[in-house]
Amino acid sequence: MLRAARRPICFSLCILAYLLQLSVAEASDAGPSDSTKQQNLSAWLLPKPSFPSHNPYSKSKVELGKILFFDPRLSHSKYISCVSCHNPALAWADGAERSELAGLYAMPRHTPSLINIAYRKNFFWDGRTASLEHAIDEHLQAIYRDSHELIEEIAEIPGYRARFSDAFGSKPVSLRTISASLATYLRTIVQRNTPFDRWIQGDAAAMSKQAQRGFNLFTGKARCITCHAPPTFSDNKFHQSHLNSIDPGRYEISHHKADRNAFRTPPLRQVSMTAPYMHAGQKPTLRSVIRYYNAGDIHQSSAQMKPALGLNKQELRDIEAFLNALTGDMQPPTTIPILPTRSR
Numbered sequence: 133m134l135r136a137a138r139r140p141i142c143f144s145l146c147i148l149a150y151l152l153q154l155s156v157a158e159a160s161d162a163g164p165s166d167s168t169k170q171q172n173l174s175a176w177l178l179p180k181p182s183f184p185s186h187n188p189y190s191k192s193k194v195e196l197g198k199i200l201f202f203d204p205r206l207s208h209s210k211y212i213s214c215v216s217c218h219n220p221a222l223a224w225a226d227g228a229e230r231s232e233l234a235g236l237y238a239m240p241r242h243t244p245s246l247i248n249i250a251y252r253k254n255f256f257w258d259g260r261t262a263s264l265e266h267a268i269d270e271h272l273q274a275i276y277r278d279s280h281e282l283i284e285e286i287a288e289i290p291g292y293r294a295r296f297s298d299a300f301g302s303k304p305v306s307l308r309t310i311s312a313s314l315a316t317y318l319r320t321i322v323q324r325n326t327p328f329d330r331w332i333q334g335d336a337a338a339m340s341k342q343a344q345r346g347f348n349l350f351t352g353k354a355r356c357i358t359c360h361a362p363p364t365f366s367d368n369k370f371h372q373s374h375l376n377s378i379d380p381g382r383y384e385i386s387h388h389k390a391d392r393n394a395f396r397t398p399p400l401r402q403v404s405m406t407a408p409y410m411h412a413g414q415k416p417t418l419r420s421v422i423r424y425y426n427a428g429d430i431h432q433s434s435a436q437m438k439p440a441l442g443l444n445k446q447e448l449r450d451i452e453a454f455l456n457a458l459t460g461d462m463q464p465p466t467t468i469p470i471l472p473t474r475s476r
């Protein structure tokens with residue numbers, strides 16, 4: 133009798149213990165961790181993009197910049213446009229490790245997405261220019277054609293002449309006005325409405341519990357926030373890469389030893405659409421990027437990236453879920469502009 137009576141007691145105690153365990157686990161899964169509670173979530177809110185006083189916003193500049201962005205006649209071959217590498221359908225990147233357009237232009241580095249370029253403090257993987265207009269200037273001359281030839285070609289198209297005078301008045305078609313309108317267009321390509329952005333604004337259901345755990349890891353144990361800092365997920369600084377690449381990176385600009393193989397921290401909004409990853413597209417998936425961090429510093433010594441993170445499989449998946457919550461629909465969707473012709 134005694135034995136028979138003990139069994140149900142033990143059984144119910146076990147169930148109770150199991151239920152208690154579950155509720156403890158759920159509470160710690162769902163609720164924000166101390167690290168999250170301590171941080172000011174509003175620090176992650178992106179302000180509206182601003183336009184510099186030397187190149188202020190105007191609707192006509194945006195329209196002209198968009199047309200130039202899609203126009204392959206800017207290139208010497210006449211079939212390469214900005215869109216060939218910065219494709220809106222691929223989050224303004226190109227899905228390639230490094231672009232090699234018909235063997236014509238082999239780029240030494242991976243094409244970065246142009247989303248949220250308005251918030252950048254420096255441009256290119258090595259941050260060699262601090263102005264978006266200069267970055268575009270450099271690009272136009274390096275991969276397009278002789279700038280005189282380019283300007284002549286554009287100025288000969290009547291539809292362009294009208295649009296340049298709408299945007300710049302009496303200022304002529306020049307490398308400067310071309311770059312200014314392209315830069316103004318690019319500053320309008322903004323993503324600040326991801327599930328994560330809605331979650332930090334108070335919509336508790338916008339991000340799954342798993343992604344919320346991922347955010348706690350991102351800002352806590354996994355230390356991603358050290359470099360992928362609010363509000364853009366980039367500190368705009370340079371950090372040594374451990375991918376064993378021969379690319380000197382920032383060193384070529386600064387000549388500081390600490391900058392050897394150092395690259396600018398990429399921002400992460402819309403990141404699930406911009407594979408492959410890293411400065412030469414070395415990592416094919418987000419999962420492989422997270423595993424790389426978890427394994428720790430494998431090639432060189434760097435105070436920041438060592439030691440290995442020691443995250444378990446569940447934690448790796450949680451961080452991946454969080455990174456996926458940084459991608460949302462782009463609004464409004466991009467339309468393809470009609471290009472001006474010689475007769476129109």
Ligand code: HEC
Binds near residue numbers: 201216239252255
């Ligand atoms: C052949 C491919 C290709 C084409 C065409 C191309 N780009 Fe790029 N773009 C790249 C690559 C690769 C980089 C990174 C280069 C580096 O970091 O050294 C880049 C970088 C940039 C950057 C800096 C991005 C950042 O995050 O710092 C801007 C801005 C940019 N491109 C705008 C343009 C514009 C505007 C056009 C058209 C006039 C254009 N690109 C055409 C491949 C291309």
Ligand code: HEC
Binds near residue numbers: 360403410
């Ligand atoms: C010490 C600074 C630093 C820390 C810490 C850090 N990152 Fe990075 N992250 C970078 C830099 C720099 C790159 C570019 C490296 C390269 O191209 O070689 C990068 C690249 C990435 C990329 C690829 C983005 C792209 O567009 O190519 C992802 C995704 C990423 N990091 C996520 C994370 C996550 C998740 C963590 C935490 C587990 C983390 N990072 C921790 C600096 C850092």
